[in-house]
Amino acid sequence: MGKKIEKIGVITSGGDAPGMNAAIRAVVRACAYYNIECVGAYRGYQGLIEGDFKILSPRHVSNIINRGGTILKSARSSEFRTKEGRAKAYKEIKKAEIDALVLIGGDGTFTGGMIFNEEYHFPCIGIPGTIDNDIYGTNFTIGYDTALNTVVDVIDKIRDTASSHNRLFFVEVMGRDAGFIALNAGVGAGAEEILIPEEDLGLERLLEALKRSKRSGKSSSIVVVSEGDKIGKNVFELADYVEENLPQYEVRVSVLGHMQRGGSPSCFDRVLATRLGVKAVELLLDGQTNLMVGLLNNKVETTELDHAVKGKHHINKELLRVSDIMSI
Amino acid sequence: MGKKIEKIGVITSGGDAPGMNAAIRAVVRACAYYNIECVGAYRGYQGLIEGDFKILSPRHVSNIINRGGTILKSARSSEFRTKEGRAKAYKEIKKAEIDALVLIGGDGTFTGGMIFNEEYHFPCIGIPGTIDNDIYGTNFTIGYDTALNTVVDVIDKIRDTASSHNRLFFVEVMGRDAGFIALNAGVGAGAEEILIPEEDLGLERLLEALKRSKRSGKSSSIVVVSEGDKIGKNVFELADYVEENLPQYEVRVSVLGHMQRGGSPSCFDRVLATRLGVKAVELLLDGQTNLMVGLLNNKVETTELDHAVKGKHHINKELLRVSDIMSI
Amino acid sequence: MGKKIEKIGVITSGGDAPGMNAAIRAVVRACAYYNIECVGAYRGYQGLIEGDFKILSPRHVSNIINRGGTILKSARSSEFRTKEGRAKAYKEIKKAEIDALVLIGGDGTFTGGMIFNEEYHFPCIGIPGTIDNDIYGTNFTIGYDTALNTVVDVIDKIRDTASSHNRLFFVEVMGRDAGFIALNAGVGAGAEEILIPEEDLGLERLLEALKRSKRSGKSSSIVVVSEGDKIGKNVFELADYVEENLPQYEVRVSVLGHMQRGGSPSCFDRVLATRLGVKAVELLLDGQTNLMVGLLNNKVETTELDHAVKGKHHINKELLRVSDIMSI
Amino acid sequence: MGKKIEKIGVITSGGDAPGMNAAIRAVVRACAYYNIECVGAYRGYQGLIEGDFKILSPRHVSNIINRGGTILKSARSSEFRTKEGRAKAYKEIKKAEIDALVLIGGDGTFTGGMIFNEEYHFPCIGIPGTIDNDIYGTNFTIGYDTALNTVVDVIDKIRDTASSHNRLFFVEVMGRDAGFIALNAGVGAGAEEILIPEEDLGLERLLEALKRSKRSGKSSSIVVVSEGDKIGKNVFELADYVEENLPQYEVRVSVLGHMQRGGSPSCFDRVLATRLGVKAVELLLDGQTNLMVGLLNNKVETTELDHAVKGKHHINKELLRVSDIMSI
Incomplete structure (x- = not known):
């Protein structure tokens, strides 16, 4: 079994989406609730590589639930796609004594997390944050x-x-x-x-x-x-x-x-982000890894990151038909 | 089996909710798509009693999808709770050659519909429209x-x-x-x-x-x-x-x-109302009655009106727990 | 002196702007207040040419103060730029017994009105409705x-x-x-x-x-x-x-x-449109013509249509300077 | 002539209003533009009394122009109404080497400033920030x-x-x-x-x-x-x-x-707050005091604080009349 989780890192990666801040807030507060530390890295995987970290306490996430964008910034890191980049990230993560990661983003983010986990057996849980809703394993993505x-x-x-x-x-x-x-x-x-x-x-x-x-x-x-x-x-x-x-x-x-x-997230996105953020922390504390949390049939469920990336979230055929009927 | 459906009546009843207009529009357009007539009655059951009807064509519901309130007005009718009131309503409905009813509202609305159906074997389908979300048989009510x-x-x-x-x-x-x-x-x-x-x-x-x-x-x-x-x-x-x-x-x-x-309905409520409105018409055309349409696990499903009224839509216990964690 | 005004026509012309409906409503209600008739023509000057008129009572303008666009539609009429077009319009206006016009729009609209007035001595008052704010004689245009x-x-x-x-x-x-x-x-x-x-x-x-x-x-x-x-x-x-x-x-x-x-007009635009609409009607009743109503120094004032069209509304130099200071 | 102004303090006092943050931002950036320091005090006059100060650089006011409330917090200070309270505030202000004050608030705020100025000859400029619009010397208050x-x-x-x-x-x-x-x-x-x-x-x-x-x-x-x-x-x-x-x-x-x-300020309030904030700083740099900046006839103008407090901003009689006409 893995080491006891005492410090969780969190990043936002890929295109930003409204509700990412609500998810960060939920991760931070759930960590505080379970008496563990939380660290944010800036600009997604690039912040891991550069050791650009900040300790996050509940106070740091006051009054962000209603804000668009992400206080942790987001980016696509080409360096993290290289073996060397990931090695640097691992070194910084160990130095910072981070025990597990919450990855908020989309397909690319999750793929990065899986490769990292394969190479370093580092616990990772994904939260689907993207406006496109194109992720398998959740009826709705945050944003x-x-x-x-x-x-x-x-x-x-x-x-x-x-x-x-x-x-x-x-x-x-x-x-x-x-x-x-x-x-x-x-x-x-x-x-x-x-x-x-x-x-x-x-x-x-x-x-x-x-x-x-x-x-x-x-x-x-x-x-x-x-x-x-x-x-x-x-x-x-x-x-x-x-x-x-x-x-x-x-x-x-x-x-x-x-x-x-952009824009202030809807109530739906804030609640979704809050539920998924809490669950991500609880899964890590429970020794789980390589999962994505999502909303399936109004319940928070998990999907293997691998399936989340490879699976296809299909468009609703009934709605296509309804759309035809409406355009009469 | 019942008579062929050639004219459908629609009412909004009880407290108004954003998205009721989107539901009316969907009912009207679905009727047009299936080449049957649609008639709106004003102020809920009271309009049935008074024969306060208006033929509704797709043109009448242009540019209402984004409007709060209900173009058919809403009311609570004490007269419809009496046998005499319902008899009057039935008489007006027959005079207007209406073959079936779509009832947009909440518990009280559905109860009225069930009693009416029991007395006159008149086809009725309910659509849950209320901001309270307190209806069994749907994860979300319109509004x-x-x-x-x-x-x-x-x-x-x-x-x-x-x-x-x-x-x-x-x-x-x-x-x-x-x-x-x-x-x-x-x-x-x-x-x-x-x-x-x-x-x-x-x-x-x-x-x-x-x-x-x-x-x-x-x-x-x-x-x-x-x-x-x-x-x-x-x-x-x-x-x-x-x-x-x-x-x-x-x-x-x-x-x-x-x-x-009040207010312009959210995208979610507009889409929900549209899907439920279409389904309500299709159920009536299919000879069904005494059902409520709802959204269960992201699919449009039906529930006996009786169950919808008697069942209890329970609050999400997981969300209560999440709320406690967040208030740290 | 001109004939007594008993029926006023109103058009919206040029690019549409939020608040045009509020201005139409104000014109209609002011006419009702002063016991004269009001007639709307559709699609700007083109509606005058085609005699596309509708009598407007206060009931017709209920619940439009908060709506974007214009219930009278708007257009640019190339036909009205010809002598023949204007002759047709005059014929239709006389047939409909319209005594004066309120013109809601911008420069092009006012130019049309001036030419028409020159040719037919027909009373016209302009209301500046355009999002561009590029009209001389008012600090703010509607929209x-x-x-x-x-x-x-x-x-x-x-x-x-x-x-x-x-x-x-x-x-x-x-x-x-x-x-x-x-x-x-x-x-x-x-x-x-x-x-x-x-x-x-x-x-x-x-x-x-x-x-x-x-x-x-x-x-x-x-x-x-x-x-x-x-x-x-x-x-x-x-x-x-x-x-x-x-x-x-x-x-x-x-x-x-x-x-x-588009969009629902701000409170400022609704109040501005209401004040200007009332004033336009009162000016016509007072025998005035060829004026634009506008807001100057928070008072409703009039400017010759001629000046409104030829004058230049200059940008605020102080604000340019403030903008430079802010970009430090 | 007073001492050269090298450091300006700013407070928000009384009921908060949307746009106060935009005003703070403008004061801070104008100070930076003119190469002087800016210090914010928290909770209005109470922050002066307690020496609860924070140096404000342009970076501190990034992304606040669109936020309601006030980052400096606001309060009504009963202590500042006493001679002792004001003495404490003066002591703290001198200790912090603040040379002049920008006071954002309403009547009560300005009265406090005038008394303070009388007692200590300390330069003060007021900016009208209140949703009530009840201040003499400006057509519009911020918020x-x-x-x-x-x-x-x-x-x-x-x-x-x-x-x-x-x-x-x-x-x-x-x-x-x-x-x-x-x-x-x-x-x-x-x-x-x-x-x-x-x-x-x-x-x-x-x-x-x-x-x-x-x-x-x-x-x-x-x-x-x-x-x-x-x-x-x-x-x-x-x-x-x-x-x-x-x-x-x-x-x-x-x-x-x-x-x-509450709420994100309108464009009008943001621009107004920005213009008034810049002017307040420029007036202080110019050796002025005991003035309120305001918008009169679309120009930034000044009014003696004394007049601003004692004068009466009258309701628009024409608008009352318009309102009667509309209610027909």
């Missing part, structure tokens, strides 16, 4: 719900001007490989069409749908497009294509971009 | 997620002034019989203590907790209290009691009240 | 304050992710000819640099400022750029240029776009 | 605009539920001696009636107005009541009175309370 609300709120604003001017808007949202944000925010915003990487609608069907929408008397329309849509055109080309083929439409494009990563 | 965000947003503001002045705030939130809002919003807002009807903390333990909090260096505190807390004192008496016994605290009270029922 | 809050709110979100990742963001905001939004929202969002059309900072000075900012220990930065910045590069070229010359920066671009036109 | 948006946003939510249930709501807002918030937020929220301390409407007229409103077909109504309304009844008594006399109304009460003091 996803907030991003949906941000997108829906912006599309509500765009709809004001779209319907005042009888325009067609293409709105690009985040999700390079997964259409979770596009599909859910699209349904939530009442979008007429939703284009996602998981489903190749085809340009012809899009034109048909827009023609039908015009015929049915709709004077304005919103099409939500996922960054990673497979239709083979980016959102500007798509807009040009539609404007050429449907001259009755005045088309505009809006790329929402990085604002989707 | 609950939005109410949580509203509460958390307000407590974030209160915390600004609480921590500027080193004060203790008692914040009363809705939930007469169920502490869902208090517990989840309390955890989400980082409240120091949470008082809910399901758990009698006891005044002594509250004082102890607040003393400990002061000793640990916290300069301000938020205590979230559910309307229906069983501690035997209302929120003002509670505040007085604490101020008398802990003179080191300057105490303030805030009763959030009806604002919790 | 400007809301747009500032929208921009600041989005930049707050971007800053979360910028500071989590130590990045430099270029954020493009609206304002083709005027830097009001960029300057005020830039100061409000704590931007490190602000690039506006009124002031050619020069690329060299921008690089210098960013270098100094990096040296002073800032780990992330926001540069707000007005659409119409005179620096001779669009925001993407600007970002590339900086990334080439300051490789220590990881640069990202965000173009806010049309969302800036 | 007022944000409070208006908060109130309007909450009433928008209440209206959702009011109009769903055909109810009459009495909403109490802050403003013990001044009806600025009630009047402006009332107009902005489209309230049917507004009760403010400056104007005794009388109970009879209120009943008349509500009856007329009911007759004209309005199904729901909002009455905004200022805390300090002179009608002689508190908001609950008022509601009871109306319910007794107008049984056709179902009446509810909502007291907004302290949430009005």
Whole structure:
């Protein structure tokens, strides 16, 4: 059995997401509750490599539950992808007497953790923090719900001007490989069409749908497009294509971009982050490793990090169907 | 088996909740998709009794997905609780050639529907719309997620002034019989203590907790209290009691009240309402009745209306424990 | 002296702005208060040409004070720029027995009104409704304050992710000819640099400022750029240029776009729109014409439409200076 | 002439207001710009008495422009009202080598500053920070605009539920001696009636107005009541009175309370606070004292502290009239 855990390190890594601070806070407070020390490393794995540590007490995480971003900063560390980088990180971790790690991030973060664990048998628990919701082993990742609300709120604003001017808007949202944000925010915003990487609608069907929408008397329309849509055109080309083929439409494009990563987290994300943060600490204290904590069927459950990385979180087919029915 | 469904009626009844409009929209559009008519009745069961109907086409529900309240208005009808009232309602329903009903509301709404169904064998499907989340058969009721965000947003503001002045705030939130809002919003807002009807903390333990909090260096505190807390004192008496016994605290009270029922629904509530609205129509078309649609483990499922009314949606014990850990 | 005013027409024209609905509501209610009729025309001048009118009573404008966009829709009418178009409009206006017009919009809208007045001696009062704040004769245009809050709110979100990742963001905001939004929202969002059309900072000075900012220990930065910045590069070229010359920066671009036109108006914009709407009606009843109502030094004042169009609303030099001091 | 200013102290005192942090940030950055030191004292005058100081560099005020509350905390110090208290404060100030003070707060804060200046000839400049807008010498106090948006946003939510249930709501807002918030937020929220301390409407007229409103077909109504309304009844008594006399109304009460003091400041408040903060520092450097900086006619102007305290900021009569017209 492993050594008794007396000091836990925590990092945030990869793209930042609202609720990461709530997760850090939960890890820190759970450590205090169980009378162990907590240390944060800055800028993800890079902070481990550089020994850029800070002892975190409950006082340090006061009033951060409502803040976007991450007080520990985040980064993608190319150095940690090398054997030498990981060796440096291990040396710094031992020097700091850290016994286990909580890794808050996405696929890349977890892959790093698994390799590190393989090489050094160092206890690691992952917490899924990313707005993309593309992680197997949890129904919801931390930050996803907030991003949906941000997108829906912006599309509500765009709809004001779209319907005042009888325009067609293409709105690009985040999700390079997964259409979770596009599909859910699209349904939530009442979008007429939703284009996602998981489903190749085809340009012809899009034109048909827009023609039908015009015929049915709709004077304005919103099409939500996922960054990673497979239709083979980016959102500007798509807009040009539609404007050429449907001259009755005045088309505009809006790329929402990085604002989707920020903002004060929703209640759902704060509670999720708090539950997962506590569980991560408890698992480490219980001698577990190489697991990701997640929410499955409203219960906190664990998944092997390996499965979390290799598994595929599939889009909800029922919601796709509902989206079609709504666009009548 | 019953007659073919060609016209569906829809009502919103009981306390209003954000997302009711999204549910109405989904019912209307699903009807259009399946080529049947949809009729809305105003002010819940009272509109059925008075024959206060309006044909609803997809055009009527444009741009309502983002609006709080209910375009069909809501009310509690004492007349519908009488045999005569229900007879009048049945007569009006037959006159309007309505074949089935979608009932959006809570316990009281569903009870009315069951009695009506028993007396007239009239197909009824319920959709849980209430901010209280106190319905058995669904993990989430429509409006609950939005109410949580509203509460958390307000407590974030209160915390600004609480921590500027080193004060203790008692914040009363809705939930007469169920502490869902208090517990989840309390955890989400980082409240120091949470008082809910399901758990009698006891005044002594509250004082102890607040003393400990002061000793640990916290300069301000938020205590979230559910309307229906069983501690035997209302929120003002509670505040007085604490101020008398802990003179080191300057105490303030805030009763959030009806604002919790309003506002633009969150993405979660809009998507939930849309999915449940579609399913309700499809169940009626499939010849089903006396069911409530709900979200269980992220799938749309059905529960007998009878069970929905009699069953008890229990508070999450794990979250209670997490809340204790966080208040360290 | 002109004929007694018994029926007033109202249009919204040009780009839509939050608060236009509040202005329409104020015009309608003021008409009711003074016992005259009010008629709305759809899609700006185009609605006048097509006789696309609707009688507006106070009931029609219930619950619109809080909505973005314009219930009367807006458009730019090329037909109204022709003599024939205006003749058609006059014919329709006379047929509908409209005695005077309230024109809600910007420069283009007012120019149209002046020409129409010149040709037909038809009473017209203008209300400045545009997010750009580029109208002479008013300190604030309707929609400007809301747009500032929208921009600041989005930049707050971007800053979360910028500071989590130590990045430099270029954020493009609206304002083709005027830097009001960029300057005020830039100061409000704590931007490190602000690039506006009124002031050619020069690329060299921008690089210098960013270098100094990096040296002073800032780990992330926001540069707000007005659409119409005179620096001779669009925001993407600007970002590339900086990334080439300051490789220590990881640069990202965000173009806010049309969302800036939408959303529920701020209290300031609602009150402003209400005051100006009432005054416009009272001026027409008083036999006035060819005036714009505006807010000067917190009082509702009038300016000749001619001056409003030809005059230049200058940027606040003191605020430019304050902005420099803040970017230390 | 006074001694050269080399170190400036800053406090926030009295009720906190959104934008106080933006003002602190502006003072700190302006000091850095002019190469002088800046010191913050905690909890207003009490911090001066206790020598509870902290050196503030630009780094300390990063990312606070968007936060409600005040990082320097606020309090009302009874000790500073005594000669002994002020003597202690002077001693601490001299010990810390502070040469001048920026006082952010309201009437009480400024009175304290004047007495202190009289006794010790110590340079003091006041910045009006309070949500109440009840200060002579400035059109707008810092925090007022944000409070208006908060109130309007909450009433928008209440209206959702009011109009769903055909109810009459009495909403109490802050403003013990001044009806600025009630009047402006009332107009902005489209309230049917507004009760403010400056104007005794009388109970009879209120009943008349509500009856007329009911007759004209309005199904729901909002009455905004200022805390300090002179009608002689508190908001609950008022509601009871109306319910007794107008049984056709179902009446509810909502007291907004302290949430009005919190929240992220609006762009307007951030820009205002920034401008006033810079000016305060420049005035001190210029050898001035006993002045309040304010915004008059969109320019930063100064008023003798004495006048600011004794003068009366009157409610806008035109807006009262507009409010009557709107309630038709």
